[in-house]
Amino acid sequence: MALLSSPRPLPTHFSASTSTSLLVRRRPITACQVCTPKQPLHESTLNVAEGFAEDELWAAACLRVRSFYQFKPTTFGLQDHKMFLAEREFEAIKERVSGKRKGFGRVSCVNATVPLSQFSSLSFPADDLCASCKFTDNGEDRVVVGTLDLNQCVSLPDEIAGRRPEAIGADFARAYLSNVCVAKELHRNGLGHALVAKSKLVARDWGISDLYVHVAVDNEPAKQLYMKSGFVYESDEPAWQARFLDRPRRLLLWFGIPGVQL
Template sequence: MALLSSPRPLPTHFSASSLLVRRRPITACQVCTPKQPLHHSTLLNVSEASAEDELWAAACLRVRSFSNLKPTTFGLQDHQRFLAEREFEAIKERVSGKRKGFGRVSCINATVPLSHLLSLSVSADDLCASCKFTTNGQDRVVVGTLDLNQCVSLPDEIAGSRPKEIGADFARAYLSNVCVAKELHRTGLGHALVAKSKLVAHDWGISDLYVHVAVDNEPAKQLYTKSGFVYECDEPAWQARFLDRPRRLLLWFGIPGVQL
């Protein structure tokens, strides 16, 4: 489940959606469903990122998750670095508010100490090497990441129809670039990332949260369904063929407690 929402050519995005009951205060325990101990670990930190070395680590994880390059590809490391540099610059542009058509954008990362990751019974040498950063004197690793985008629509994606009451550019947001390191699938990290995004969206005054997901991406659809997202519509077949990708579903989540 490396790709938790539908991939786009790097640099780009991913998304999420819906709860039918809308006027309750939102809490972390309300919006996530942990499965494994890592999700409960006090060593896990899920937060908005601003430091450039952490944004770089997030870009590297996205390349690891989204690129389909074969291990035998000529010049693999150089090409991966090129993709990471391109995504890194795109993240910085979006987070700084310089990307046209976007309001606020937040890069939300799940991180754990490098020492803790090395102690786990998983083969994660490449993850530790490529997605490591240092904060407050401690080496940590980005193990999950997503973007929360306040905007009317995402490029080359179908747009949500809510809210209807006020300007959509203020109260509508999309999740994008959602991924978890393949070594740590089924540990609750996806739920933790989505949960944090809902809290941030609530603080921004977002009432309607969306995500796009490929119709054949069952793990991602299960994640979003368990997180309260519901189906709103799907991408026309002609558009998917034109963009040469699997057809997408658009899912919606109503942020509880936001008064419009």
């Protein structure tokens, strides 16, 4: 696996207490936030593929921070704090993708990207998205507009585990989707569906037979996305666990990969 650029430096003046004071709340990592459509994308310029280069993984990390956190816009040092969170997520992505995360088999970062030049013709401002989530691929500037992780493992930390398959070797045949997000400016453009569809193809290539995703019980748009993609209900999180983790209760949805058998 080729990693092409050097890591971005961590801010040196942040403590745990400082970073917590700047943060309002982290949104659920498995949620897909959906709003009214802003502008249609040109499908011919959209690329949905596994990301390996450091520049692209960095752009994906920035999109996740942008999507999963809410900030106080007037907070002093906000940009430095966003950089701190992006660097932390960037290092975590690299650790997972390189196979160094304990308890995981293979992990792929699947990204939806479009050319930077396409944004010049759109009718809404996207300067922050372009500045934060841009990378260069074969000499072309592109922007990560959607991302997710495909995780080959028995379970995700602090999440209810899937039951299928039940045979020996389930850790090699079961996978989970996580960190699913789409840039808020481009919701309702089919990007979430495209990301999930690509993850199914990658999972099939890995020999995955059973694919899972967690979703908050009150996140109707996300549930609709996954169910339209063929996922069905398997189980739900106990209320006590959700209270203990201070988050909305979650459902576990399952999809069987066609043609894959143990």
